[in-house]
Amino acid sequence: MSNLPDALLTGYRNFxxxxYAAETxxxxxxxxxGQSPETLVIACCDSRAAPETIFDAGPGELFVLRNVANLVPPYSPDGEFHSTSAALEFAVQALKxxxxxxMGHGRCGGIRAALDPNATPLSPGDFIGKWMSLVGPAAETVSGNDMMTKSERQTALERISIRYSIANLRTFPCVQILEQKGRLEIFGAWFDISAGELWVMDRTTGDFERTGTV
Amino acid sequence: MSNLPDALLTGYRNFxxxxYAAETxxxxxxxxxGQSPETLVIACCDSRAAPETIFDAGPGELFVLRNVANLVPPYSPDGEFHSTSAALEFAVQALKxxxxxxMGHGRCGGIRAALDPNATPLSPGDFIGKWMSLVGPAAETVSGNDMMTKSERQTALERISIRYSIANLRTFPCVQILEQKGRLEIFGAWFDISAGELWVMDRTTGDFERTGTV
Amino acid sequence: MSNLPDALLTGYRNFxxxxYAAETxxxxxxxxxGQSPETLVIACCDSRAAPETIFDAGPGELFVLRNVANLVPPYSPDGEFHSTSAALEFAVQALKxxxxxxMGHGRCGGIRAALDPNATPLSPGDFIGKWMSLVGPAAETVSGNDMMTKSERQTALERISIRYSIANLRTFPCVQILEQKGRLEIFGAWFDISAGELWVMDRTTGDFERTGTV
Amino acid sequence: MSNLPDALLTGYRNFxxxxYAAETxxxxxxxxxGQSPETLVIACCDSRAAPETIFDAGPGELFVLRNVANLVPPYSPDGEFHSTSAALEFAVQALKxxxxxxMGHGRCGGIRAALDPNATPLSPGDFIGKWMSLVGPAAETVSGNDMMTKSERQTALERISIRYSIANLRTFPCVQILEQKGRLEIFGAWFDISAGELWVMDRTTGDFERTGTV
Structure with a gap:
């Protein structure tokens, strides 16, 4: 009985x-x-959207939170367990x-589920259903719009949810204060694996624009 | 005003x-x-412990959940938002x-906070304090042991918390059932950036053993 | 009736x-x-942890005290027989x-006995029980910790007991004085036979770090 | 500041x-x-008399207790710390x-001290003085004998003390019982580094006879 999947062991040896040998x-x-990353990336768990790969980032550069659909819930200091808020707090307050x-991405399974009118719980706990309900009201604004194609609705909600997460970020007092003081900047981006396109959010208009590769 | 940090734009162009050019x-x-990763990795947000880097993994290989200290809370189908449980459910039930x-790692800031008797909340919401309280009882078993060095207590709790998360994984009915059917395997690993060591958990004893690099 | 076990006679002839022939x-x-070794090694009796073998040491190099679990009791000038203190005194004061x-080691039977809640005396005199009670208080700090594996508790106590012996060394006035004068240095090490690993104690932090073999 | 003497680090790498490489x-x-040595050797700490070297013994072969002058005190189940008795008990009862x-040896510093009429304590605790007083009565039988040379007195006491330790071994009930049952054998030997001579004790007469090397 092996104690780690073979592919990972092989990968580790390659590393x-x-x-590692080159950068010991x-x-x-x-x-x-200790680490002192300048950037927190909030990304999706999707296997095709690793921030370190897309941004060619080395060790120590990015503090990376990954959950399904890269969502930030609103500030809710209710004493419950908040995985995302905890990582955010640690990045902002401890790592500064x-x-x-x-960073959102195309073909996101979480967003697809949020738009699927026939989606059924994946398990009795329906954790994904509940989690994606964070963007439920936003999803409703596009899910019934049959003037848009399925793919357009999907991309639309992917981008809406990035702006939604950014708005929620600003409900955290520490984020709000530091941003106002000019010590913290907030960005949005959307990646699509097919052509490798990176679309960056214009921070004034909220629009996403494709970034050149040269 | 740039719409993305320069380092990330440069990194994206390198990618x-x-x-991307090589693997278009x-x-x-x-x-x-679509994605069909065989492995879910639950890892820490730490900038020095990216699973894709450590396992030299390409796009599509790893579905990656990252939170502070790579914790899995116990199964709690209470209708609240559960970021970690949602990602777990999606990986197991939808992606199969x-x-x-x-995968835990050395020098983990979350674990350090859990062991610090003088830790004060990072913000009024104290999200990290609450999140790390998941391993509070385990932390107490080593935090007062002044016969161990600070570093030994840290490593001990890092490994305890991996076993704790694995035990919690098994409180999810879907995980339990699939594991019993032999369709899902669960592993533990611990990485230390300094010497690049990967310690793999023996699935029978729970002990961690260093993996060779050849 | 042979007057020495055959294996020893054969070994002596090989020597x-x-x-001997090569270094007559x-x-x-x-x-x-006469001897003038620079180093006193305090090691365990274990048949797998001979200092001369592990340090590839020739005749005259190491003055070696071996008892169960390489323990140094605290300074106790009470006129009783103190085997360990006598050897220490001889090494420091006569051989300078x-x-x-x-030097501790992995899989130590004495340490295992100290951690075994069901240990019963090996004989009515219970010499091992008494001897290992030197680290009894230290053993209690880990023996009940069922969040750690049996092997982790064992390694933890092996290292604690090295630091404990070093602390006791410094209760001997002659050691204390010579160390303060810079004429005597004290080191800790831990060897594990399985992979041949030697872990050396950092003299500032007390932590053990693996030594490279190249 | 190095954490281990250089000579030992070098030796470890040679090993x-x-x-190690040859016998991994x-x-x-x-x-x-686990270990299952067949033989317990009780030897001196002297840097020139390592049992593993003299008997060309590999790992796992010899369980080795080393104190000054390879002495075994008489059985004394008084609840005090007895390093030598503890090792003996462990070897006989646990390792069987x-x-x-x-094994005694020539030019033994402990024996020399026991024979020196002008010996002064090496430190206020006088641990060596007390320890060597175990053979004090035996020492008196030769120390005043000026018909013997100094060297003859030394060799005489070295051999007397081996027989004395063997006699003390037999005061331990477990040793006595196992020897009577034929499950334990007791031997004496004396090594002199100069010509590499090994003298083995005749178990009937107590005499020491030189062993051939072919």
Whole structure:
């Protein structure tokens, strides 16, 4: 009985003989000095949208929170367990990141579920149903719109949900204060794996524009 | 006013001219066919512990949930928002992953906070305090042990919390059933950035053993 | 009736025809000049942890005290027989060693006994029980911790007991004075036979770190 | 500040690249199966008299107790700390060794101290003085004998003390019983580094006879 899937063991050895071997001193220094990433990325769990890959980021660069559909719930200091709020608080208050990037992506399974009128719970607990209900009101504004294609509704909600998460970020007092003081900046981005397109949110208008690759 | 941090824009261009250019067909195919990762990795947000880097994983390989200290709360179908449970449900029920790997790491800031007797809330909401209270009882078993060094207490709790998360995984009926049927396997691992060590949990004893790199 | 076990007689002949034959002059000189080892090693009796083997040490190099679990009791000038204190005194005051190394090891039977809640005396005298009670208070800090695996508790106590012995070394006035004068240095190490790992104690933090083999 | 004397670090690397590399499987097996040495050797701490070297013994072969002058005190179940008795009890009762070898050696510093009429305490605790007083009455029988040379008195007491330790071994009930049942054998030996001579005690007469090397 192996204690780790073979693909991961093989990958780990590639890493050690490749990147780690080439950057050993950098890794040791990051261990010694601790992390001081400048950017928190809030991304989706999707296997095709790893922020480190898309932004070619090395160790120590990005503090990365990943949940289904890269959602930030509104500030709710009710003493319950809040995985996302905890990571946000840690990044902003302990690590003092300068940037927060909410990165959505195309073909998101969570967004698809939110738009599916026939979606049934995946299990009795219906955790995905409840989680995606965060964008339920937004989903309703497009889900019944049969003038848009299915794909257009999907992309529309993916982008709406990025702006929604950014609005929720600003309900956290610490985010609000630091942004007002100019010590924290908030960004939105949307990636589509097919052509490798990165669309960046205009921070004034909220529109997404494709970024060049040169 | 730039709409994305410069470092990320530069990184994205490296990605497009490098990996994406080299694997365009693979990316297009992943877009067309959808994702079908075999493995869910539950990892920490730490900037030095990206699973894709450590396991040298390409697009489509790993479905990755990242929260502070890679914790899985116990099954709690109470109708509240459960980010972690939602991702777990999606990976197991919708994507039908074959493996779940809980990957902790050395020098974890969340674990350090859980062990700090003088920790004060990072913000009035105290989201980190509440989140890390998941391993509070476990932390108490080592936090007062001044025969161990600070670093030894930290490593001990990092490993305890991996086993704790794995135990909680098994409180989810869908995980329990699929594991019993032999269609889902659960693994534990612990990475330390300094020497690049990967310690893999023995699934019989719960002990962690260092993995070779050759 | 043979007067020595056959294995030892055979081994002795190998020694004489091998190492002794090759280093005869060195041996003769050590006999003539007397010993002047620079290092006292305090090690365990375990058959898998001989300091001369692990440190590839030749004749004259290491003055070696071996007892169960490499323990040093606290300074106690009460006129009783103190085997360990006698060897320590001889090494420091008569041989004027420059270094003392307390070397523990993995899978130590004495430590295992100290952690076993069901341990019963091995004989009516219960010499092991009494001897290992030196680390009894330390053992209690981990023995009840069922969040740690049996193996983790064992390793933790093995390392605690090395630091405990080092602390006791410093209760001996001669050790204390010479160390303060910079004429004596104290080290800790932990060896595990399985992978041949040697972990060396950081003298500032008390942490153990694995030593490279290249 | 190095955390281990350089000579030991170098030696360790020689060991790993030499003996350990050549016998890795044997070492791993000893870790997995535990130790089961057939022989307990009670030897001196002297840097020139390591049993593993003299008997060319590999890992797992000899359980080795080393104190100054290889002394065994008489059985004394008084609830005090008895390092030597603890090791003896562990070897006989837990490991069930088949042989006990008391190995003295020439030019023993402890024996020399016991014979020195002008010996002064090495430190206020006088641990060596007390420890060597175990053979005090025996020492008196030769120390005043100026018909013997100094060297003859030394060798005489070295051999007397081996027989004394063997006699004390037999005051331990467990040793006595197992020896009577034929499950434990007791041997004496004396090594001199100069010519590499091994003298073995005749178990009937108590005489020491030189062993051939062929």
């Amino acid at each position: 050690m003989n490749g990147r 001193e950098h890794y040791k220094s990051l261990a010694r000095e 990141v300068k940037n927060i990037v909410v | 497009m001219n490098g990996r 067909e693979h990316y297009k195919s992943l877009a067309r066919e 992953v074959k493996n779940i790997v809980v | 004489m025809n091998g190492r 002059e060195h041996y003769k000189s050590l006999a003539r000049e 060693v420059k270094n003392i190394v307390v | 790993m690249n030499g003996r 499987e044997h070492y791993k097996s000893l870790a997995r199966e 060794v088949k042989n006990i070898v008391v």
